[in-house]
Amino acid sequence: MIEIGRTILSRDIFEQQFLCDLLKCKGACCIEGDSGAPLTREEAEKIAEEYPKFKDYLSEINQNEIKEQGFSVIDKDGDLVTPLHNNQECAYTYTNEKGILKCAIEKAYSEGKTDFRKPLSCHLFPVRITEYKNYDAVNYQQLAICIPGKECGKVNKLPLYKFLKEPLIRKYGEAWYEEVEATADFLEKKK
DSSP, X not given: OEEETTEEEOTHHHHXXXXXXXXXXXXXXXXXXXXXXXXXXXXXXXXXXXXXXXGGGSOHHHHHHHHHHOSSEEOTTSOEEOOEETTTXXXXXXXXXXXXXXXXXXXXXXXXXXXXXXXXXXXXXXEEXXXXXXXXXXXXXXXXXXXXXXHHHHHHTOBXXXXXXXXXXXXXXXXXXXXXXXXXXXXXXXX
């Protein structure tokens, strides 16, 4: 474990290589799991506010799920999460022409219709952050659905912390990320 600021990072963040391979996994992270994507209260409010900007990318089935469940729900663990369709697929997804499950919120963002990219928990995947009173635990969640991403990361020699540069900066800022890079350089020289 490595401490940077008020975060404690697993060494996997530095040692594992990763690059999503959507052609192989087909966006499985938007389906797998026993709950929707974790949300902050602010994210849930933003999704509700921005919904008209990405609603048309969603299937009628997903629109109906959101209408019935709401823009966010409380899961069995008491956490605020995105609603699911059929208790599996995130209701904010659509399937593109290549058969890949994609985020409708992010599509609206990429088209300049909203300034909200997607929930941070989705942007950071496969890293999960657990917030405690005195620190945040930043851990790599190794899942079978992400084996193609691990393989692609090895081929491209892309460390996990570099793959997740943008969402890590979104969460903790540029100065924090510069410390991550300096730590990575130090660990590499120690090998």
